[in-house]
Amino acid sequence: MTNKEGHYKLWNELARTGSDDKETTFDTLFPNAPYVASIYACFACQELSDRDDDGYCADTCPIQWGNPEGCCQHGSEYRQWAEAETPAERKRLAAIIRDLPWREK
Numbered sequence: 001m002t003n004k005e006g007h008y009k010l011w012n013e014l015a016r017t018g019s020d021d022k023e024t025t026f027d028t029l030f031p032n033a034p035y036v037a038s039i040y041a042c043f044a045c046q047e048l049s050d051r052d053d054d055g056y057c058a059d060t061c062p063i064q065w066g067n068p069e070g071c072c073q074h075g076s077e078y079r080q081w082a083e084a085e086t087p088a089e090r091k092r093l094a095a096i097i098r099d100l101p102w103r104e105k
Contacts (some may be wrong), residue, residue: 002101003050006030006043011098019085051105064101
């Protein structure tokens with residue numbers, strides 16, 4: 001499985017369930033995930049590690065976030081998902097995150 005496929009599988013499951021517990025979902029789906037991916041519950045972070053990319057993640061993240069500051073900044077799709085109050089809103093945002101463009105190396 002590629003990091004891109006792992007990203008898709010994780011966010012597809014979150015879009016299906018509306019769960020607000022990304023880490024538990026990640027651990028359930030990927031019990032033997034690579035080290036970096038398991039720390040951050042994120043295959044984009046694993047992709048950067050695999051590429052030996054030590055740049056600032058917002059500049060080099062393989063996911064093309066709508067916010068140029070990256071996933072963790074205010075207003076990003078990820079932050080909106082993390083702050084969503086209902087499963088329906090988390091489902092909607094998880095589907096958006098799942099489908100964001102992935103920059104190949």
